[in-house]
């Protein structure tokens with residue numbers, strides 16, 4: 715598109731252009747106001763008479779394939795599925811997965827992650843870690859956007875326990891409960907950013 719560089723005489727006066735802008739804004743305002751009133755009194759149908767989503771009290775539902783918060787998946791006995799193979803950490807472009815492997819008590823299991831941490835401040839939510847995992851041990855199917863933690867950046871590092879508990883809660887309570895807990899925490903942080911819950 716070629717941008718017109720020269721303004722004509724009337725445009726250079728500005729007054730007419732300002733009046734055009736004000737009239738357009740006023741027309742939009744009147745149109746939306748009457749649409750809203752028509753919906754309130756039942757002359758027009760709508761699930762609710764406004765389009766605004768009152769975030770964070772309300773949230774737009776995410777698509778099923780949305781890459782939300784991470785979780786480490788569990789076996790039926792509650793143990794973690796991760797085999798500490800390091801493929802997720804290798805695939806991670808942000809270098810934000812830290813794993814320390816350890817020998818397992820069970821001789822049939824070669825090793826397990828003694829430490830597994832994701833620095834969510836560095837994470838770019840690309841999902842490569844999920845793609846790389848050969849045993850489906852890490853997922854981002856929680857349907858919730860990244861967690862917001864208190865002002866301390868160290869709080870954004872999610873450890874093995876946090877990632878496992880998230881899987882348990884998702885199975886037991888469903889994504890809505892996770893979202894509700896997340897929003898409650900967010901409100902507490904808003905009220906008191908320096909004494910927020912863990």
Ligand code: SF4
Nearest residue numbers: 806837838840841843
């Ligand atoms: S989503 Fe991407 S950036 Fe985040 S931990 Fe996984 S691989 Fe790394």
Ligand code: SF4
Nearest residue numbers: 796797799800802847
């Ligand atoms: S989450 Fe998957 S890819 Fe990452 S270390 Fe564990 S088993 Fe390997």
